[in-house]
Amino acid sequence: MEVKAFYWKGDHLLLLDQRELPEREVWLKLTDHLQVADAIKSMAVRGAPAIGCVASYGFILGIKKEDPQKVYQVLRNTRPTAYNLFWALERMMKALKEGKDPEKEAMSIEQEDYNANRRMGELGKDLIPDGANVLTHCNTGALATAGWGTALGVIRSAHYSGKKVHVFVNETRPYLQGSRLTAWELLKEGIPHTVITDMTAGFLMKKGLIDAVLVGADRITKRGDVANKIGTYTLSVLAKAHGVPFYVVAPTSTFDPNIESGEDIPIEERSEEEVKSFKNCTLAPKESRALHLAFDITPAENITAIITEEGIKYIKP
Numbered sequence: 001m002e003v004k005a006f007y008w009k010g011d012h013l014l015l016l017d018q019r020e021l022p023e024r025e026v027w028l029k030l031t032d033h034l035q036v037a038d039a040i041k042s043m044a045v046r047g048a049p050a051i052g053c054v055a056s057y058g059f060i061l062g063i064k065k066e067d068p069q070k071v072y073q074v075l076r077n078t079r080p081t082a083y084n085l086f087w088a089l090e091r092m093m094k095a096l097k098e099g100k101d102p103e104k105e106a107m108s109i110e111q112e113d114y115n116a117n118r119r120m121g122e123l124g125k126d127l128i129p130d131g132a133n134v135l136t137h138c139n140t141g142a143l144a145t146a147g148w149g150t151a152l153g154v155i156r157s158a159h160y161s162g163k164k165v166h167v168f169v170n171e172t173r174p175y176l177q178g179s180r181l182t183a184w185e186l187l188k189e190g191i192p193h194t195v196i197t198d199m200t201a202g203f204l205m206k207k208g209l210i211d212a213v214l215v216g217a218d219r220i221t222k223r224g225d226v227a228n229k230i231g232t233y234t235l236s237v238l239a240k241a242h243g244v245p246f247y248v249v250a251p252t253s254t255f256d257p258n259i260e261s262g263e264d265i266p267i268e269e270r271s272e273e274e275v276k277s278f279k280n281c282t283l284a285p286k287e288s289r290a291l292h293l294a295f296d297i298t299p300a301e302n303i304t305a306i307i308t309e310e311g312i313k314y315i316k317p
């Protein structure tokens with residue numbers, strides 16, 4: 001059975017609490033938009049496409065009792081970087097204004113995202129040679145989307161096409177989306193993988209042990225700059241220095257048509273506490289300051305290709 005991050009149940013949303021993985025599978029029953037907003041803000045659910053889908057269902061729950069504009073704003077204000085959130089909420093508000101069934105709209109958003117992931121998997125799998133060692137950052141799998149995944153979806157598709165693919169999984173401090181979530185997904189399906197600390201990737205590239213890097217995206221600008229999990233930019237510089245192909249995999253719902261340069265993308269800054277401790281484990285003196293930028297910007301010049309459900313855009317030869 002495929003991994004799912006959420007299930008819409010008509011009058012509530014069942015959400016897998018990703019803060020509890022990999023030790024526990026805890027499902028939250030969300031019955032109003034405030035609970036959904038809190039789940040997004042606290043990263044019980046995360047991942048640009050998943051956030052868009054879940055916010056759409058939160059919008060349905062909210063407008064049963066609240067003014068749609070208020071509901072829209074509450075959900076919109078949860079996290080500032082992932083464009084899919086705004087794209088989905090604008091689509092829901094438009095559907096409402098046009099007299100369409102909002103529940104059908106939200107379910108279409110979910111189904112379209114899943115279909116896009118499968119399509120990107122089919123397109124992207126041919127870029128992964130049989131026997132390849134690939135590196136991925138953060139979590140871009142079923143937990144970050146409506147299912148299957150974006151970058152991890154390409155890796156899944158390559159695996160299920162019969163190719164031998166091994167995945168180096170960047171742990172991705174501080175939330176550990178890689179070591180906690182990507183490894184959990186890959187283990188469930190028996191896809192070979194090795195968790196590494198974030199600082200290991202460059203040395204593996206120098207030793208010729210990485211054949212390609214595949215990452216997701218939270219927002220992509222008109223010129224092809226990409227906002228993604230913090231550490232992505234560093235990986236892109238290392239990949240460029242070592243001649244390793246660097247692929248971004250994202251549906252068209254991640255593309256922001258209003259922004260030219262990545263410098264104009266708002267970068268979420270999260271609590272210092274999330275850097276200085278993890279699940280009650282102290283990682284730094286409580287008196288020390290910490291800087292917690294949740295995303296960074298990778299310039300188009302560092303990207304080999306962007307894979308979308310509409311095709312593969314080669315940024316550079």
Ligand SMILES: CSC[C@H]1O[C@H](OP(=O)(O)O)[C@H](O)[C@@H]1O
Pocket residue numbers: 046047048049137138139140141144145149150151177215216217218227228229230294
């Ligand atoms: C399939 S895109 C997932 C994207 O979202 C992640 O961020 P977060 O876990 O903070 O929501 C990361 O940037 C991934 O690439």
